[in-house]
Amino acid sequence: MSAIFQEIQRRSLQHSTRREFLRDSGVGLGATWLAMQGTNAFGATPVSINHDPQSPLAPVDPQLSPKVKRVIFLHMVGAPSQLELFDYKPELAKLDGKDCPSEYLEGQRFAFIQGVPQMLGPVYDFSQHGESGTFMSDRLPHLSKIADELTFIKTMTTDQFNHGPAQLMVQSGNQNLGYPSIGAWTTYGLGTENQNLPGFIVLLSGGIPRVGKSLWTSGFLPSVYQGVQCRSSGDPVLNIKNPRGVSSSIRRSALDSLNQLNQQTYNEMGDPETVTRMAQYEMAFRMQMEAPEVMNINDETAATLDAYGATPGKESFANNCLLARRLCEAGVRFIQLYDMGWDSHGAAKSEALNGGFVGKCEKMDKPVAALITDLKQRGLLDETLVVWGAEFGRTPMQENRGGRKMAMLGRDHNPNAFTYFMAGAGVKKGMSYGETDKYGYHVKKNPVHISDFHATLLELLGYNHKSLTVPFQGLNQRLTGVKEAKVVRDILA
DSSP, X not given: OOHHHHHHHHHHHXXXXXXXXXXXXXXXXXHHHHHHHTOOTTSSOOOOOOOBTTBTTSOOOOXXXXXXXXXXXXXXXXXXXXXXXXXXXXXXXXXXXXXXXXXGTTTOOOSSOOSXXXXXOOSSOEXXXXXXXXXXXXXXXXXXXXXXXXXXXXXXXXXXXXXXXXXXXXXXXXXXXXOOOHHHHHHHHHOOSOTTSOSEEEEEESSOOXXXXXXXXXXXXXXXXXXXXXXXXXXXXXXXXXXXXXXXXXXXXXXXXXXXXXXXXXXXXXXXXXXXXXXXXXXXXXXXXXXXXXXXXXXXXXXXXXXXXXXXXXXXXXXXXXXXXXXXXXXXXXXXXXXXXXXXXXXXXTTSTTTHHXXXXXXXXXXXXXXXXHHHHTTXXXXXXXXXXXXOEEEEEEOEXXXXXXXXXXXXXXXXXXXXXXXXXXXXXSEEEOEEOTTSSSEEEOOEEHHHHHHHXXXXXXXXXXXXXXXXXXXXXXTTOSXXXXXXXXXXX
16 A cells, blocks of 8 residues: 555544444455455555655556566557458358357347347458468558567457447456556556656547546546546647746746645645645646657658658547657657547448448558557667557357348457457567467457456566555455456466
């Protein structure tokens, strides 16, 4: 427990009656016994992270020896079909247009499929690439060239098959609102290198995800650890410039006066959010000097802009990938990109596998390959982990609605098996982990639940996932939740 949490608990207890203490503590004799043993409910000793209240984002030494210094997480919102990108299933092609076998329907829940759907073979061609012989779709000509840099997990699974809860599960380890995101846990556990920029920055393309800012919230952690949404065109943050007639010296003087009032309030009340507010005001002041420069891609060479497919002054996924590299260079700890528009249904041409999916692949393939290549050329890939993934996968059956075949090609939601890939620090290059069944519907070998992925990511960042906990609602909460989770050690370098 951090010094801030200890102090606020001490102050609150001073003003509590016995009845209030028992009501609010949320603990029984069993939890008290566990606390006396110095372990948490997961059988691990909690890590004590003592943040400087005046500098809560200052770098912190992790529990273990870290293999990763920073993370770039690319979330394809809507869930692209792994069967058209990475998970090659020639046996599925043999069943194209035939009724789905009954064993694939019994006991299953679907978002839209009703009755007996038809199977849908791979819509695009696959071929092998690199020394690893990795099968990849012809929709990914640029990523195919760096196949030996990539680490695939073909057997991701989740408990959720609707977009909102599944996105929350990926980003916070819980399908419910109000839990800290991965980026918040990371900056809480490690701080960040550049004190003039937020430790956790979020970039959007194509719109706002369904559950919005809940995906990058700090939850029950101090709000200084929540993600800061920046823009890839115009001012990186709204109102980052001083109003007309207000100089930096005037702003500094006003901020000093405000800090004195906030410090007095903190001394009287002990609320850690007051300290957070002070730190955020200071961060905003420092960001005015550095953020506009870091977020300006106009000074990139024509060759670099072309490699990413980036266009200065435009909001795009390509621009955001280039910005991710610049933020990485600037020392930002966790950089989160959300790209909307991957919901591969057959209800509309803009989403269909033989429609808008093609354009989405083109706009994703080139900048992601450029990002990984650029990081490697600049010597940053050895300490940065790039993660690509979504909230779930897609079914081998063609989507129908009301039991009727749809005009365009689409697949329904599939939480049973989907693909992630990674590149960079701490993971083995050019490998594929796990195997799905011959139709790509269920895991055949080596399942990796979202919580296992979280445990692995924290391990790479230098933390035992069972030990990085924060007390909340009577439980030492953790990113991986209360169920058992494992580190996928076979993919670790």
